[in-house]
Amino acid sequence: MRNKNKKCVMACAAILAAFTVMSAVSGNPVTEEKGSGTVTEVSMDYTAQENVLPVNWLEMTGVDAQLLPSAQLTTPQGNLYRSELTNEWIDISLQNQRPVAIMVDNEKAALPHYGLTEADVVYEMMNSTANGRITRLMAIVKDWGKITQFGNVRSARQTNFMLAAEWNAILCHDGGPFYINEWVAKDYTNNLSGGFSRINNGKKREYTEYICTGELAKRIKAAGYTTEYNQYYPGQHFVFSDTEIDLSTHPAALPCTHIVLPFPHNQTQLVYNAVTKTYDYYEYGKAHTDPLHNNAQLTFKNLLIQDTTFAQLDKGGYLIYNAMDVGRSGYYITNGKVIQVVWAKLSETTPTIYFDKLTGQQIEINTGKTYVALVPSDSWQNIVIQ
Numbered sequence: 121m122r123n124k125n126k127k128c129v130m131a132c133a134a135i136l137a138a139f140t141v142m143s144a145v146s147g148n149p150v151t152e153e154k155g156s157g158t159v160t161e162v163s164m165d166y167t168a169q170e171n172v173l174p175v176n177w178l179e180m181t182g183v184d185a186q187l188l189p190s191a192q193l194t195t196p197q198g199n200l201y202r203s204e205l206t207n208e209w210i211d212i213s214l215q216n217q218r219p220v221a222i223m224v225d226n227e228k229a230a231l232p233h234y235g236l237t238e239a240d241v242v243y244e245m246m247n248s249t250a251n252g253r254i255t256r257l258m259a260i261v262k263d264w265g266k267i268t269q270f271g272n273v274r275s276a277r278q279t280n281f282m283l284a285a286e287w288n289a290i291l292c293h294d295g296g297p298f299y300i301n302e303w304v305a306k307d308y309t310n311n312l313s314g315g316f317s318r319i320n321n322g323k324k325r326e327y328t329e330y331i332c333t334g335e336l337a338k339r340i341k342a343a344g345y346t347t348e349y350n351q352y353y354p355g356q357h358f359v360f361s362d363t364e365i366d367l368s369t370h371p372a373a374l375p376c377t378h379i380v381l382p383f384p385h386n387q388t389q390l391v392y393n394a395v396t397k398t399y400d401y402y403e404y405g406k407a408h409t410d411p412l413h414n415n416a417q418l419t420f421k422n423l424l425i426q427d428t429t430f431a432q433l434d435k436g437g438y439l440i441y442n443a444m445d446v447g448r449s450g451y452y453i454t455n456g457k458v459i460q461v462v463w464a465k466l467s468e469t470t471p472t473i474y475f476d477k478l479t480g481q482q483i484e485i486n487t488g489k490t491y492v493a494l495v496p497s498d499s500w501q502n503i504v505i506q
Contacts, residue, residue, distance in 0.1 A: 205240035205262050205287075207360035207487040216348040220264045220336060221284035223293040224257040225274035226386055228404050230327045235270035237410040237418055238263075243283060244381075244388065245494035246430075250437030252385030253496070260287055264336050269412055271330040273316055278303050279441040279494070285309070285469040288353035290345060292316075292336070294329055297438050308352040308469050310345045312336075357471045361484040367457035372478045374505070376451075376458035379423070381493055382502035390423060390491065392456050398488065399423055399453070421488025423453035424474060425503070426463050428494040441494055443472070449500070450474065454486050458505060 200209040205219065219240070224233060226244070236242070239259035247256035258280050261267070276293035281303040284291040291311040304311060317332040318325075340347055367373040377392035379399075390399040401408045401418040409415040427449040429442040446464040452474060460477040474483050495503065 202360075203240065203262055204356055205260060205358075206489055207358075210263065214263055217262065218347060218349055218353075219260050219262045219287050219289045221280065221287065221289040221291045222259045222261060222270055222331065223274050223276050223280060223291070224259055224270075225272050225327065226255050226257050226403070227327075229323060230272050230274075231404070232409060232411050233257075233271070234330060234412045235267060235410065236408075237413050237416050238267065238270070239489070241287075241490045241492065242418075242420070243492045243494070244383070245279065245428075245441065246383065246439070246496055247277065248437035249432055249439060253383060253499075254385040255383050255388065258283065260284075260289055267331055267336065268333045269319075269330050270332075271316070272327050273329045273331060274326070276300055276311075276313075277438070277440065279443050281306070281309055281311075282443045282465075282468050283472075285352065286354065286357060286465075286471045288349050290340060292331060299433060299438060299440070306468070310343070312339045312343060315339070352469055354470050358490070359482060359484045360487055365454060365484060365486050367452075367454060367459055370457070370459050370478075373457045373459050375456060376453050376505050377456050378504075378506040379425070379453065379458075380504035380506075381425070381495060382499035388493075390420070390453075393419065394456070397421070397455055399491070401491070419489070420491040421454060422485045422490040423451070424461075424463075424485075424490060424492045425451040425453070426472070426492070426494050427497050427500045429497045443494070444468065448497075449477070451503075451505075452483055452485065459483075 196212050196215075197209070199212050201212045201215050202208065203210045203214075222239075224230075224236065226247070236257070236259060238261060240262050241260040243258040243260075244255050245258075246253045248254060256274065256277075259270075261270070273292060273294050275296040276291060277296060278299055280291060280293070281300065285308050291309070293311065294314045294316070296313075303309060304313075314329075316329050316335060318328050319330050319332075321328055337347075379390050381388040381390075386403045387405060389402040391402060392398075393400050396419060398419040398421050401420070408418040410418065429445070429448075430439045431442070432439045444465045444467065446466070448463055450461045450463045451458050452461045461474045461483060462477050463472055463474050465472040475481065476483050
């Protein structure tokens with residue numbers, strides 16, 4: 121293990137109490153000026169209390185440390201350094217470069233996705249309670265200078281601003297509902313909205329927008345954003361292991377070669393590939409392939425699945441996830457095995473941290489790409505793990 125001084129969570133009931141009153145995701149009715157009148161939206165808070173760990177779980181672990189990611193530094197080798205997103209060796213010229221977070225449409229009509237296999241981390245989450253709870257993807261890309269075609273690009277939600285901030289990433293999207301306005305205005309937010317290339321692919325206009333060669337560099341410069349990590353960079357996100365993690369030695373590990381997520385519209389599944397030792401991504405009953413890279417299948421070394429409550433904001437299905445929370449359940453899956461974890465996120469800009477539910481220790485993950493799913497708590501029990 122690279123870091124012998126890994127941080128775990130602060131056993132402090134006051135922190136837990138703070139999360140019960142966070143206004144950003146409180147589930148209170150939203151009143152917003154829209155057009156010439158005031159619209160009061162309906163709000164519903166789906167909290168699956170049976171999945172919440174005991175309030176004193178943090179104390180039960182017997183650890184005493186800060187809920188922050190551990191510093192993790194590696195010595196560059198020649199012109200290479202270990203990526204802070206994947207732990208893979210990449211060009212040292214990228215060391216201080218901020219990643220981008222690209223919103224990708226996940227409707228069947230938007231397929232195939234171009235360039236998604238270039239992402240280092242991919243988030244998937246319900247985009248609306250309507251339309252079969254269709255999901256949307258957010259791709260975190262470190263080496264965005266190599267992009268030639270990525271997307272298609274679609275709109276963002278409030279939750280995406282919180283998650284992009286964990287990486288100090290520039291959020292790339294095509295607008296969004298009026299709910300995002302206050303998030304666009306936050307000091308830590310840098311975003312590029314709309315105006316990317318339109319490619320005539322025979323589809324409706326909403327499925328024709330892509331980020332193409334050189335666009336990001338020009339747009340970032342024109343917006344006056346720095347391409348390097350700024351004062352809002354929270355530091356290392358994941359803790360990577362120096363050696364291959366084999367969860368079969370974990371006393372609570374179970375086999376996991378096939379996981380079906382409760383996203384009924386997309387029918388998301390991840391299937392373990394024993395040859396590559398990664399999890400191949402499937403949706404709509406088919407393998408997800410990238411035509412930009414010889415139809416390579418989207419695949420991940422690490423899967424992080426989070427039980428996440430949310431508040432529906434209106435009758436149209438718009439929602440915000442309670443992405444800031446402490447002590448909620450989850451799974452870490454790698455190399456054909458799964459363990460239960462607990463996740464915590466203290467603020468809009470600090471990373472989500474994952475802890476082994478059995479030991480309370482912050483988990484280490486394997487080198488490689490990571491998939492993160494925010495699963496609605498009201499359907500958490502419908503996850504199928506085989």
